[in-house]
Amino acid sequence: MVFSSESFLFLFLPLFLALYYLTPTRTKSYTILAGSYLFYAWWRVDFLGLLFLTTVFAYVVGQKVSRHRGTARGKAWLGIGVAGCLGVLGVFKYLNFFLDSFAALVGTDTAGLGIHWRLILPIGISFYIFQALSYLIDVHRGDAKADARFIDFAAFIALFPQLIAGPILRYKDLEDQFKSRTHSAEMFADGMARFLIGLAKKVLLADAIAPLANLAFANSGDVGMGLVWVGVIAYMLQLYFDFSGYSDMAIGLGKMMGFNFLENFRFPYISRSITEFWRRWHISLSNWLRDYLYISLGGNRRGKLWTYANLMTVMVLGGLWHGANWTFVLWGLWHGGILAVERATGHDRRAARLPWALPLTLLCVLIGWVMFRAENVGQGFEVYAAMLGANGWVGNPALWLEVTRESLAFTCLAVVICIVEPRAWTLFEARRDFAIRPDGTVAIPMVQGAVSLGLIALGVFTVMKLAEQSYSPFLYFHF
Known part of the structure; x- marks a missing residue:
């Protein structure tokens, strides 16, 4: 279920x-x-x-x-x-x-x-x-x-x-x-709103984007340079909205039952270093690996070389935690290596002042997601080769005919949401409070009321979309 x-x-x-x-x-x-x-x-x-x-x-x-x-x-x-x-x-x-x-x-x-x-x-x-x-x-x-x-x-x-x-x-x-x-109507309503946001991320964004990603990876030997980049970016967005959507739903359900779970995502695609990325992506896993594995191995208490080795070890084991495949080992090595380089150069401390830090971080994350998504190492390198133009710009022309306007439109929408999400979240948080007048009636400010109505409309539209699509499990069910 x-x-x-x-x-x-x-x-x-x-x-x-x-x-x-x-x-x-x-x-x-x-x-x-x-x-x-x-x-x-x-x-x-x-x-x-x-x-x-x-x-x-x-x-x-x-x-x-x-x-x-x-x-x-x-x-x-x-x-x-x-x-x-x-x-x-x-x-x-x-x-x-x-x-x-x-x-x-x-x-x-x-x-x-x-x-x-x-x-x-x-x-x-x-x-x-x-x-x-x-x-x-x-x-x-x-x-x-x-x-x-x-x-x-x-x-x-x-x-x-x-x-x-x-x-x-x-x-x-x-x-x-x-x-x-504590159980309260306000907490329940807050949980319901959070659940609806997560459901919309999954149904309206992740599932709509998925065909582009599947097309690129399933045809890695024939896909052209233009389409493979679109597909890889689509997977980068699909994974985020799928997994963060599940986390939003889990946190929302917890609130409906009176529990306060810690946040699991904090806008990871605005990170300016891989170190920052892991403070924002799958936070519960990052903190678990830090507190129970990295520190147990000695952390940074035994010198620089030992620190770099610990970072590599933790990320490789973190990769294997995601699945028993050499692709996850390589993904862990990639992130562990970058974390070690950032620690050695102090890049994370300077990244906020560097204009190229954000696009460089996104590129590094994107390269890692290719191997994370690939069914095997061979397919991963086929995708890398296609990204470098091995199959030409167009590749197999028939593949372009399988691209739908809907998937392209929702991919663009997902990019926009990643950009505005931090500010939009502030607006969502502001809708929580409402005032009760002396006569007992409720005064809801215009912004709060508009956000609440928007959430109701979003929920209705999401359920309508859900009714017309086929079964689609969450990506992290595999892990």
Whole structure:
């Protein structure tokens, strides 16, 4: 089940919210857990067992880590917890990759090795495993308490707004909210508005742009220089609006349930360095890698060369977190290398004064997205070659006939939105407050009223567009 589907919007969500608000405060976590498990089982009920066992394992080990914190036994329990979580992630996400790589190394395929099965990747496993890991590490560090009721912890791990594609939550940020949180009409309305914005990003922009990106990458050996650049830029925009749209919907759903999730995107395409880009893109992952991996490796405390090595290592592992493919390794190396260069030259500190910093950063991000999107390394380099003119400016003329006015128009609209989004967001934030007159009537300023009406119209148009298009999962479901 995806947020941008009729079954979620008109069946699951209304029923869940009705039950949630009818449930007494003390037992709301039971409703959250039941709803989240139903949401996850809609995809495949068998993998629900893996989610539950991971939750039980992390909870029990967390209790042991807390009880023996600061001792050798506590560190041993932490090691067991980390090894167990990473073991689950490693088997389901990377076993196929390692088997394929080994088979290719010896000049055959997995069938030639006598292996005739493939493991299915459970949806959302990268996110809920990272949440379990952060909980264990935070308990070990004393940043989180292990005094939660099991039902609250299970609801945290399975919280359906972010279960499938993030943002990556940390228990220490939500433990107080599970014990006590505020529900109000204003917060619910704010969450609904945020959800509608995210839904519009997905349905009106990401899905409309997708055909251009698919056309360029699916025909990488024939596409001309002009069309491939349009397609690559389209993917750059598609990925942003798809993933940030999901994050907006997750944050909005959280507000409807009384939760305040941290922001996951902060206008990344206005960044003037790759360092700044990673402060703005997928913030929950960036912070997770910094706090639990980069710092654990020594961060910048062991000298410059060690710092650069840590940056490279973190980004490569961050690339592998996205998927078991050599394309993600190369993508991680690309970003890690640039981060190391920026750290060595101090570019990030000077970038704000450099007029060419923004276009250079966007170009670097664009080059990285090519390998991120490619199905394999070979296809990635075919796209790079086409971008440099290997197939001529036109390429296969028949491909141009597949370009629609709608996809081009929405690609241009997406570019404009990226430019005006920071100021538009300020306007959206300003619509929150309204005044109540002494006689009890509500006074809504003109700007606030206009934005609210605009959101209603946007929601109606988005639902109408959703009704006419086919199923389109979020891109980050693959990770």
